[in-house]
Structures are given as C-alpha cells and as structure tokens.
Amino acid sequence: MNSELLTEFTYFVLAIFVGIEVISKVPTILHTPLMSGTNAIHGIIVIGAILIAANATSPLEIIVGFAAVLLATLNVVGGFVVTDRMLEMFKGRQAPAKQEKK
Amino acid sequence: MSLWIALAYLLAAVLFILGLKQLSGPRGARRGNQTAAVGMVIAVLATVPLLHFTVAGIVVTLLGLAIGAPVGAISARRVHMTAMPQMVAAFNGVGGGAAALVSISELLHQGLHPAFQIAFPSIFSMVVGGISFAGSAIAFAKLQGLITGTPITYAGQQIVNALIAIAIVGLAITNLAVASQPIFFVTLLLLALVLGVAFVLPIGGADMPVVISLLNAFTGLSVAATGFVLNNFALIVAGTLVGASGTLLTTLMSQAMGRSLANVLFGAFGQVKAGAGGAAATAEGKTVRAGSPEDVGTMLAYARKVIVVPGYGLAVAQGQHALKELADELEKRGVEVEYAIHPVAGRMPGHMNVLLAEANVPYEQLKEMDEINGEFPSTDVALVVGANDVVNPAARNTQGSPIYGMPILNVDQAKNIVFMKRSMRPGFAGIDNELLYDPKTIMLFGDAKDSLTKLVAAVKAA
Numbered sequence: 386m387n388s389e390l391l392t393e394f395t396y397f398v399l400a401i402f403v404g405i406e407v408i409s410k411v412p413t414i415l416h417t418p419l420m421s422g423t424n425a426i427h428g429i430i431v432i433g434a435i436l437i438a439a440n441a442t443s444p445l446e447i448i449v450g451f452a453a454v455l456l457a458t459l460n461v462v463g464g465f466v467v468t469d470r471m472l473e474m475f476k477g478r479q480a481p482a483k484q485e486k487k
Numbered sequence: 488m489s490l491w492i493a494l495a496y497l498l499a500a501v502l503f504i505l506g507l508k509q510l511s512g513p514r515g516a517r518r519g520n521q522t523a524a525v526g527m528v529i530a531v532l533a534t535v536p537l538l539h540f541t542v543a544g545i546v547v548t549l550l551g552l553a554i555g556a557p558v559g560a561i562s563a564r565r566v567h568m569t570a571m572p573q574m575v576a577a578f579n580g581v582g583g584g585a586a587a588l589v590s591i592s593e594l595l596h597q598g599l600h601p602a603f604q605i606a607f608p609s610i611f612s613m614v615v616g617g618i619s620f621a622g623s624a625i626a627f628a629k630l631q632g633l634i635t636g637t638p639i640t641y642a643g644q645q646i647v648n649a650l651i652a653i654a655i656v657g658l659a660i661t662n663l664a665v666a667s668q669p670i671f672f673v674t675l676l677l678l679a680l681v682l683g684v685a686f687v688l689p690i691g692g693a694d695m696p697v698v699i700s701l702l703n704a705f706t707g708l709s710v711a712a713t714g715f716v717l718n719n720f721a722l723i724v725a726g727t728l729v730g731a732s733g734t735l736l737t738t739l740m741s742q743a744m745g746r747s748l749a750n751v752l753f754g755a756f757g758q759v760k761a762g763a764g765g766a767a768a769t770a771e772g773k774t775v776r777a778g779s780p781e782d783v784g785t786m787l788a789y790a791r792k793v794i795v796v797p798g799y800g801l802a803v804a805q806g807q808h809a810l811k812e813l814a815d816e817l818e819k820r821g822v823e824v825e826y827a828i829h830p831v832a833g834r835m836p837g838h839m840n841v842l843l844a845e846a847n848v849p850y851e852q853l854k855e856m857d858e859i860n861g862e863f864p865s866t867d868v869a870l871v872v873g874a875n876d877v878v879n880p881a882a883r884n885t886q887g888s889p890i891y892g893m894p895i896l897n898v899d900q901a902k903n904i905v906f907m908k909r910s911m912r913p914g915f916a917g918i919d920n921e922l923l924y925d926p927k928t929i930m931l932f933g934d935a936k937d938s939l940t941k942l943v944a945a946v947k948a949a
Contacts, residue, residue: 461559
C-alpha cells in the first residue's frame, strides 16, 4: 500500500467516525431535512463528473461525461434547494420558547 | 495537488461537518444547509485548476451545468410539500447514477489491467451507484403512484435476488483478476441496475423512506469510492460523511417504526401479513358509527382538550391550512389544542412537522410521541386526521400483526375519538384497525380538507 493510498484510507476511516458522531443527537422531526441535506452533500460527485468530462475526447467519453455532469448537477443543486425549502418552514417560529426535552 | 487546492478542500470538508452538525438542531438547521452549500461552492471552485480542458470537454461540462442547475432548482422549488419524499429519491438516484458514470468512464480509460487500487473502487462505485440509481427510481415510482405501493413479491424472490448478487460478486472478481473489459463491467452495471429494481420491488410503500435513506447512504459510499479512483480528498471525505451518517439515520428511522432494518428490507412484511390474514377477517360484520360534521363540530367546540393526530391523508388533501383554521377557532373558544406527531407520520419522519410548520402551526404545539402519550387519558377528543397505522392498537395487542411492536400513539385512551378518513380502507400497512369499530369512535368520512372546512363552520355555529 503506497503512502497516498494510506493517507486516503485514513481520511476515509476518520470520516466514518465523524459522520456518525455529528448526527447522533438529531431529533426525529429533523430526520427528513437531514436526509435531504446529506443527499445534497453527496452531490459533490459533481467534482468527479467535471474531472472526467473536462478532458473528454472520444464520442463515448463526451456522452458519458455530459450525462455525469448533468445528473450530478441535478443532485447538488436540487438537493440543496429542496432542503432549504423544507427548512424555511421552521423559520420565524418562537424557537426560544420550544421545549428541548431530549 | 497544490497546497491551495488541498486547503480549500479541507475548508470545504470542515463546512460540511459544521453544516451537518447544525442540521441536527431545529434552530440552526437552515443555516446548516447553507453552510454545506458554501462548502460545496468552495470545493467546486477549488477543482477548476485541476482540470485539463479539451474543447469538447469544456462544452459538455458547461452544457451539463447550464441544463442541470436550473432544472434542479426549479423542480425543487415547484414540488408540492407532499411530494418531497419522491423528490429526495430522485435527486439521490441521479447522484448514484453520476457516480456510476464517472467510474465507468475511468474503467474505459484504464485499459485491460488497471491497478487494483483503482479497479476495485471503480467497480464498487459503479455497482453501488447503479443499485442506488435503479432502486431510487423504483422508490420514486412507488411514492408517485406510478407503480403500486404494495410489495411486489413472487415465489423464490429472495433466491433470485441472492443469485443476482452472487453473479455481481463473481463478475466483479473476474473483472479484477482476469481482465478489465467493457463486456464485463457493462454487464456488471446492468446487473446492478436489475438488483436495484429487484431489491426495492418487494418493499412496501410505507417503508420507502427507510429505503431512500439507505440508498442515500449507498450513493455516499459510491461517491467516496470514486474519490479513491480519482485521488480526490473532497470526494472521499464528503462521500464517507454521507455514507456513515446516512447509515445511522437509516437505523434511527427503522427504530422509529419499531422494526429492525433487516425486517424492513427483506420482505418479512409480506410474509407476516399473509399469516395474520385471519385477524383482519374478524373485522367483517362489525359496525362503525359515522357522524356528521355538525355532530363532531359540537363535540369539539365543547371539549376542554383536543389532541390532533395528523397523518398522510391530511398531507394528500393539502388540509394543513384548514386544520390550522379549525385549531384557531377552537382556541378562541378556550379549547386546548395540541398536535401529536408520530415519528413516522406522513411518509417520512419529520414530514408532518414540515407540513404543519408551513401552515404556521406554532412549534410548541407539536408534541412528539413520548411526550404526549401520557396525555391521552385526560383528553376529551382525539381528532385523527388521515392517520391510521400509527394509532392502531394492534401494534400493542395483536401478536403476529405486521405492525406488532411498533410504538403507537395511545389514541384509544382518549375519551372520544374522531377518525377523519376517506373510506374504511386500511392504512399503508394493509391491516384493519380495530379502533375504527370502537364504541368511542365516530367516523367522519370524506376528503380531509373538505371535512375540516365543514368542521370550522360547525364549530363557529356551535
């Protein structure tokens, strides 16, 4: 295993723990927005899509690259917008008065 | 990778983590989503110096962005609140599809014998992304009503699915060990798509949220794998964050339904249902008491305490504003009104809160199940609007019922119960609800919004 792969593997393992830890106390009412929010974050695949589409030369690469960028952009833009729309419903409530029992 | 790009990716990763953290609390949730979006913009911009554009490359990239961004934003803006779950399924599916395409493209590049550390994550990402794409498409179709929401099963289904899975593993090993050829990995992608379809078909519509959450985690892992293929820190970290938190969220969701994840996924639901058929049949010959809006309106107007139990029927009828109006009218008369929110009310956990918040129902009146269950015995009227399975006492009393063990709202302990339903049809779980035949229960048939509007008039007149 070369050192770059080892470093990447380290990021991977640490990110697993962070991912679990960071949402472990989410209240039920936020499950849907949270799912939608994480859905938007994996829209980062748009980076991967751009990386392969940018240097496409053959017709096949061009088609695959275009489809990848298109789908990934739908994911990332739609994901963030739909999450924002869910969450804007929570604004303007008398939030300080709410009961935080758990 | 230059230092500045690496630092920008690190900043993006920090913003994703902070965003997720803020998303886990009601006050900071919206800011959390925006934080993550800022991280995304930084990550994308930081990638630009890494690109080596060909002319065709720059055209298709810009074209993809120029079409995808407005279509994504507009469909997300326009979608009805009730259709949110399938929208999330759709956005998740396209993400999985994109990850699979990126991996295919890399495999096409790599030739016959790519290094294992490239080939393995490519294959993984392609298969898992493909499953997520096809599975999300089926989840979308079920929720959108394009195909039936009831489980689609046939004899030997589990065996067929297992065989597809084994074929995928075998072909993946062949591709890794023998030679990486399009005939192998294109077949693999097709098998992954078939498995995605076959895996979601036998799962009932009511369980789709859990399935979408699981497929969301799948897409995350698939994205992380493409990060290994492209040696990209941002993809690895963001994908893994989603994979890990999505898996935990999936477990939390199935717990909220009182079932294990395995039970949700592997069709036990259908089997148990067949076994409990006898119990459902006992409902025949029982009588129900149907009331008029005036009866119910009077009852509500002179109650001291009313607990509203909203369900999917309310969402479908878009009745949340009429419900809020009814609650306002009752409160004007001094009636105490609260809302009991079951963890899986609606189609997804949290779905109902979003809908009621849209109608400006104060956050403090929304009570979670554990918080409110003790209050039902002192409640004069429990008003069940378009909910069914989440108040079915069979979950407590009838062993062998498909929903046995699921935590429910103890509506049966209220002094009076009003069910607003369109018909006597059973809920999503497909089982009868004995509470409908309870002598304390009055049925108010009709569209929820319609009935609520009539109730408002009746309360005003009372």
